[in-house]
Amino acid sequence: MNDFIKKMTMKAKENPQRIAFPEATNVDILRTAEQVVSTGIGFPVLLGKKETIEAIAEENQVNTSGFEYYDYSIEETRKQLAKNYIKKYDDFSEKAVLRKSKDPVRCAMYLLKLEFVDCVAAGKEYSTGDVIYETMSIVGLQEGVESVSSLGLADVPGFEGSEGTMFGIADCAINAQPDAKDLAGIAIASAETVKTLLGWEPRVAMLAFSTCGSAEHESIDIIREAIEIVHKTRPDIKIDGEFQLDSALIPSVAAKKVPRESAVAGKANILIFPNLHAGNIGVKLIQIFGHANAYGPVLQGFAQPVCDFSRSAPVEEMLGNVAMLVIRAASGKGGK
Structure with a gap:
């Protein structure tokens, strides 16, 4: 681990955050989530079926202790998400949230907006354009900023x-x-x-x-x-x-x-x-x-923090991106 990533992980460790990982069947994502737990910088929330994710993790010798799971494939889970969402926001109907949250990245954005998680880390399988589009359409931009x-x-x-x-x-x-x-x-x-x-x-x-x-x-x-x-x-x-x-x-x-x-x-x-x-x-x-x-690039300008991995990024670089994401999420909530 190079000095900059070490510095970012040390700072992130001061105020760990809940991080949604929507691409939870990707092995590098699982290895990054494992590093998030071992460095103490956050609490990974993996989107998908626990059994499927843990089988992939076991096959690739990834330790899943400390992982939390959110199974968006269960309709009842998505129904509850939709009900919770429309209690707070009126930009999507209950039916739209139920339908859109079948996609893990969109589901992660709804969880972020509802503050079930503090930030979202994606982009290993989804394109940068997809990550930006879904964040823009659900989370939106911070006040005073015209574009991401x-x-x-x-x-x-x-x-x-x-x-x-x-x-x-x-x-x-x-x-x-x-x-x-x-x-x-x-x-x-x-x-x-x-x-x-x-x-x-x-x-x-x-x-x-x-x-x-x-x-x-x-x-x-x-x-x-x-x-x-x-x-x-x-x-x-x-x-x-x-x-x-x-x-x-x-x-x-x-x-x-x-x-x-x-x-x-x-x-x-x-x-x-x-x-x-x-x-x-x-x-x-x-x-x-x-x-x-x-280092980076860090996506900025959103109302809440989201990071986009390069598809070719090694796990160490991904960990550095997540550490920067955690620092920004903590800062947004008044963390030091």
Whole structure:
């Protein structure tokens, strides 16, 4: 286990949470759930038939002690779920909940919204698009955020930034061409995610090919509008731009290029890319040429915490994602 995942698991262990695993017949999911129990970071709730899940676990030498089961295949169980749901919410009918909860991911989202579980970990078999769609349609977005986004945490050997070798990057996985409201939401959600996970005071740089008006283009206007939205809606967040990458990260460059006082220039710890082209290229550049470790991506912007595994992710990486998920779930309930 590398140092970052160790740090996340130690922090998650301080306030363990109930985690729904809807893809409970996947062996890597079972191994991750086993690690969740052994590290003490949470309480796995496996969706499906206990007998089926335990048979797969036994065949693959997975210890299931500490697992809880929620069998969505039993109609009476789903009927009770539907009754409980319509007592609190009116966005779905009882009949719709009964029907939709036949799908384990949808069922997990209903359990999350009802606070039967604290968070949901999925995506090993379901696509990212499926996980996002089901979360959006049932759980919804947090207040002030226009769209779901992703945040990665980059650890670049030899980089000397305001937080050592690490910084946050967003959005590198979801929003192809965000408008000003989307960018503002990405910035707000990223600031909250980084503060929750790492305890940093967020300093958010909005990246562009221009620094403080050194170039003009309609795409830069979108970035400037996003900054104004954040200033108005979340004046507590330190955000500035538009900045070129070097102006955001290097104090000596910021001193030359930024003609005003800035709490962010030269010492940013969160970088917001203007679109998915830049984000995807950027994260791969730092991985290939900077030999960076990139953790995540963390899905953010939902009203309640959900994580999406890469289908090729090894169990250690999945455990790190779950640890970050647990920390965010605890924070949302006032956990420290």
